[in-house]
Amino acid sequence: MQFSSSFIPEIRFGAGIFGSLAAMVKNFEGIRAALIVMDGFLVARGLAKDLAGGLAEAGIEPRLYSDFSGEPKLHHLRAASEMAKGADMVIGVGGGSALDIAKVAACCAASGEDPMFYALAANPLPKKPLKKIMVPTTAGTGSETSATNIFAGPEGRKLWIWGPETKPDLVMLDPELTISLPPNLTAWCGMDAFIHAFEAATNRNAPVWTHAGAKLYAHEALRLVAGSLEAAVKAPGNLEARGKVLLGSCYAGIAIDNCGTAIAHNISHALAGLGAVHHGLATALGFEATLPWLVAKHTADLNDAARAIGLSGATQLPAFVSGLIDRCGIERVLPKAFDAFSAQDLAAEMRAPENQPMRRSTIREVTDADIDVFAAKIMTLPKTL
Secondary structure (H helix, E strand, C coil), X not given: CCCCCCCCCEEEECCCHHHHHHHHHHXXXXXXXEEEEECHHHHHCCXXXXXXXXHHHCCCEEEEECCCCCCCEHHHHHHHHHHHCCCCEEEEEECHHHHHHHHHHHHHHHHCXXXXXXXXXXXXXXXXXXXXEEEECCCCCCHHHCCEEEEECCCCCEEEEECHHHCCCEEEECHHHHCCCCHHHHHHHHHHHHHHHHHHHHCCCHHHHCCHHHHHHHHHHHHHHXXXXXXXXXXXXXXXXXXXXXXHHHHHHHHHHHHCCCHHHHHHHHHHHHCCCCHHXXXXXXXXXXXXXXXXXXXXXXXXXXXXXXXXXXXXXXXXHHHHHHHCCCCCCECHHHHHCCHHHHHHHHCCHHHHHHHHHCCCCCCHHHHHHXXXXXXXXXXXX
């Protein structure tokens, strides 16, 4: 067997380690100024003030960009990149949006290029981006270990910037930072992490790329999230459960970095192309809708993934996943704005060029007829969110 693994950043895990972040920055040579990209909610909690104060005490000029909400948009990337010019490091603190903005800003500030210059791998990323530290506060996206960065382009369509140059130099996982995440977001993000691991371990790329190392991360992520997500949702102060889901999300990020995703993410990205919807919720809905169809394929990888969470085989997966969704209190609904769209609209988005890699990587061939069936199933969900 021959294989290679993508680069995995240094990872530090522990409750309360966010307090040592300024000291960690000092370990990097030549850092005179650092841009903090942080979710506004965390800024309101005082995390930015504390971090900026620690950096200033260390003789490092702190800058802050927090003027964003929801999924990243092109103007967010441009604004953060402009603020990062002249800095030596970018620190991302928050959910996937904050981390993706921070990673892209570190590259664009170093090169002086616009983010659209790198969209859809149109041009190679700079080989020497600014130093990067990523601190996830939602356990779901795995962005802290992934080379893929998602944003809405000029026309609102989802685009991506990909490359190992966007990966951080250091990842800090502090489960205490996830305690304030509401139950619904904890559940949505946790399901996203579970599906990342599952799709990475079972799609068409898996037989080629999922070797002993990559499968280790995917299967361990499945075990961690499946075994702890319900407790994290129902008992927010349960640091052990929070930590396991956070670590599982990180490991799932490593898995998709090696193997990518599949049909559930095709659907969630297509939904986002129509309107604003939380990515984790959209992915969970797409996963549940397609899983019975998927496991009919009966592959060894599907059975291995099922056994990783204590099931006897893949045929038990649909019931397990639906039960987990129920126990975590996830409502099977879409935002009211989706009343304006039809199943045909969603099917068209699922067929869009930017969503074809996820369609092609699915272990079963996804026909146009399949897309029509899946789109109809999703769009019959209530629009009450």
